[in-house]
Amino acid sequence: MPRLLIVHHTPSPAMQELFEAVVSGATDPEIEGVEVVRRPALSATASDVLEADGYLLGTPANIGYISGALKHFFDTIYYPCLDATRGRPFGAYVHGNLGTEGALKALRDITTGLKWKPVVEPLSLTGAPDSAARQQCWELGATVAASLM
Structure with a gap:
């Protein structure tokens, strides 16, 4: 059975909302037929x-970069x-209170180095999560998981 690994850093209520939607x-x-495994980034x-x-x-986008x-x-x-x-395929979401450009660039650079292939463009989300942001995260999770079926 194909396995999807979700690696996340979820230090805030906003990130928790987005993670739950993903x-x-x-x-x-x-x-059907995809096992989803969730792991905090530090473990x-x-x-x-x-x-x-x-x-x-x-x-999250922290000081213009991905989280530590x-x-x-x-x-x-x-x-x-x-x-x-x-x-291997991947997807990503980045949330920031301000810009996410630096974090998106870091993700792109690192995953390019790993030669992972994006299923879709990474999501860039700012401000308090609303229904549109939650829907985008839901679609991201579904799309990446479905790509493994």
Whole structure:
């Protein structure tokens, strides 16, 4: 059974709302045969990454960059997973109170280095999550999970 690994840093109520919407989309009953595994960025391991067939990444934009927790995740898994995960699909969402450009660039640079393939463009969300943002996250989760069916 294909496995989707959701790696997230969820330090705020806004990030929690978005994370729950992503999980809801990824675990929609119409998406059959995909196991969804959730790991906080600080506890996700190279083994988690190697055992997954695709990835969904969630991070706040902190001072113009991805969270330290997600950066730590990438620092930990980069070389152990570099060759074995080449070409695997991924999606991402970034939330910021201001701009998300730096965080999006960092995600793009790191995932390009890993040679992961985006299923869709990463979501850039700012301000308090509204129904449109939650819907976008739901669709992101569903789309990435469905790509593994």
